[in-house]
Amino acid sequence: MRWLSQEDKSFVVDGMLGRLARWLRLLGYDTLYLREEDEEVLKIALKEKRVLLTRDQGLYRKAVASGAEAAYLVSENGADQLAQLAKSVGIRLEVDISRSRCPSCNSPIESADPSDLRGIVPATVLSRYSEFWRCTGCGKVYWRGSHWRKIGETLTKAKSLLSR
Numbered sequence: 001m002r003w004l005s006q007e008d009k010s011f012v013v014d015g016m017l018g019r020l021a022r023w024l025r026l027l028g029y030d031t032l033y034l035r036e037e038d039e040e041v042l043k044i045a046l047k048e049k050r051v052l053l054t055r056d057q058g059l060y061r062k063a064v065a066s067g068a069e070a071a072y073l074v075s076e077n078g079a080d081q082l083a084q085l086a087k088s089v090g091i092r093l094e095v096d097i098s099r100s101r102c103p104s105c106n107s108p109i110e111s112a113d114p115s116d117l118r119g120i121v122p123a124t125v126l127s128r129y130s131e132f133w134r135c136t137g138c139g140k141v142y143w144r145g146s147h148w149r150k151i152g153e154t155l156t157k158a159k160s161l162l163s164r
């Protein structure tokens with residue numbers, strides 16, 4: 001469907017790119033993380049029209065030859081990888097939590113009422129933060145904790161790499 005924007009891209013990443021999968025989900029992209037044989041990963045990429053991401057040149061070549069959209073990730077570094085994908089595939093380097101998916105399981109997350117989280121989230125966390133999200137799949141609860149600053153730093157770094 002041509003009218004779909006780049007924002008609607010979805011991905012499948014191979015077993016070496018678990019961290020990148022978490023990033024893409026956080027950025028709102030439907031991303032499968034498969035620790036399967038190359039053929040299986042490629043089959044799903046083609047069937048579900050997902051962009052295949054890999055650090056395996058052999059798999060990358062096979063994917064391109066089969067007509068899949070694919071990217072070979074040059075670096076192991078998170079910021080480098082995000083910059084590369086922003087450049088080549090056009091992913092956005094901003095987190096909009098309303099679109100984020102669960103980094104653990106790829107399900108959509110939804111905003112959660114703190115009063116529903118008593119007993120699930122430590123009381124100290126509940127008193128410190130006002131906004132929470134819960135995964136509609138695995139039930140994991142998220143808030144903008146101490147790791148949030150690191151997320152921002154990595155995205156800023158990726159953007160600076162992009163503007164070079």
Ligand SMILES: [Zn+2]
Binds near residue numbers: 103106136137139
């Ligand atoms: Zn989840």
